[in-house]
Amino acid sequence: MASSEEDGTVEGKENNNIKKKKMKSTLATAWLTFYNIAMTAGWLVLALAMIRFYIHKGTHRGLYRSIARTLKFFQTFALVEVGHCAIGLVKTSVIVTGVQVCSRIFMVWFITNSIRQIQNEESVILFLVVWTVTEITRYSYYTFNLLNLLPYFIKWARYNLFIVLYPLGVVGELFTIYAALPFVRRSGMYSMRLPNKYNVSFDYYYCLIIVMLSYIPLFPQLFFHMLRQRRRVLHGEVIVEKDD
Numbered sequence: 644m645a646s647s648e649e650d651g652t653v654e655g656k657e658n659n660n661i662k663k664k665k666m667k668s669t670l671a672t673a674w675l676t677f678y679n680i681a682m683t684a685g686w687l688v689l690a691l692a693m694i695r696f697y698i699h700k701g702t703h704r705g706l707y708r709s710i711a712r713t714l715k716f717f718q719t720f721a722l723v724e725v726g727h728c729a730i731g732l733v734k735t736s737v738i739v740t741g742v743q744v745c746s747r748i749f750m751v752w753f754i755t756n757s758i759r760q761i762q763n764e765e766s767v768i769l770f771l772v773v774w775t776v777t778e779i780t781r782y783s784y785y786t787f788n789l790l791n792l793l794p795y796f797i798k799w800a801r802y803n804l805f806i807v808l809y810p811l812g813v814v815g816e817l818f819t820i821y822a823a824l825p826f827v828r829r830s831g832m833y834s835m836r837l838p839n840k841y842n843v844s845f846d847y848y849y850c851l852i853i854v855m856l857s858y859i860p861l862f863p864q865l866f867f868h869m870l871r872q873r874r875r876v877l878h879g880e881v882i883v884e885k886d887d
């Protein structure tokens with residue numbers, strides 16, 4: 644005798660849909676758990692490498708070079724998170740995540756990695772340390788949360804440390820871009836002057852000034868987003884967020 648699933652009745656179709664949804668959600672949880680564990684491990688490796696470097700060398704000079712590859716890999720891999728939001732795998736705004744991830748990738752590839760002369764600036768170490776503490780906390784929060792094993796201190800750290808770490812990270816990033824300006828102006832890197840065959844002019848120096856200025860409207864949005872998340876998660880407030 645055919646079961647209700649096979650015979651194409653309404654009840655059968657509903658059962659099939661429920662099974663498919665469960666399968667999708669199991670796959671999504673498995674992927675996210677794997678992704679978060681890999682990212683926690685990556686940032687832990689970075690933290691250990693920085694501590695080891697400092698203990699052995701007793702200086703921050705050369706530290707960026709020593710961790711550059713690992714940093715570039717894990718920070719660039721975070722682009723996957725924008726995809727997670729876009730396909731609805733996590734309940735987060737694509738815009739908020741996009742700005743956060745893209746600004747970091749920009750800092751790594753187009754500032755710190757491209758301009759050797761600034762790699763030993765204290766501000767680079769500042770944002771590296773801040774990012775590392777943030778990401779170890781954030782990814783371990785997501786991992787333990789998915790496994791329903793979340794210790795309170797990780798939840799507390801995820802939704803409190805950012806109050807200090809976010810402004811510190813921004814200070815580190817802005818000072819680094821500021822330190823890069825004279826080298827960019829002198830070298831004319833990533834710039835196009837007229838006349839050229841494309842008839843296009845682009846000045847990376849002014850582009851960096853615009854990027855610095857864009858922190859003024861963008862950073863408060865990210866910070867207040869996190870404050871709202873904090874109220875929701877730690878104090879159970881119901882927050883209605885606008886759609887993207």
Ligand SMILES: CCCCCCCCCCCCC[C@@H](O)CC(=O)SCCNC(=O)CCNC(=O)[C@H](O)C(C)(C)COP(=O)(O)OP(=O)(O)OC[C@H]1O[C@@H](n2cnc3c(N)ncnc32)[C@H](O)[C@@H]1OP(=O)(O)O
Pocket residue numbers: 675679724733734735736739740742743745746747749773774777781785786788789804805808809810811812813816854857858861862865868869872
């Ligand atoms: C191209 C040139 C660009 C130039 C732009 C220049 C302007 C830039 C200005 C921006 C300044 C940025 C400065 C910044 O880089 C400095 C620093 O980062 S300093 C270090 C401190 N930083 C932080 O603390 C970061 C805090 N911010 C965030 O975490 C982010 O806003 C964001 C990554 C987007 C996270 O926000 P989100 O809304 O996702 O918060 P939640 O963590 O509460 O998550 C919401 C729900 O989604 C679930 N979720 C999300 N991701 C995952 C995942 N990977 N796995 C599993 N689950 C996930 C999460 O659990 C929540 O669900 P639930 O509520 O059910 O638990």
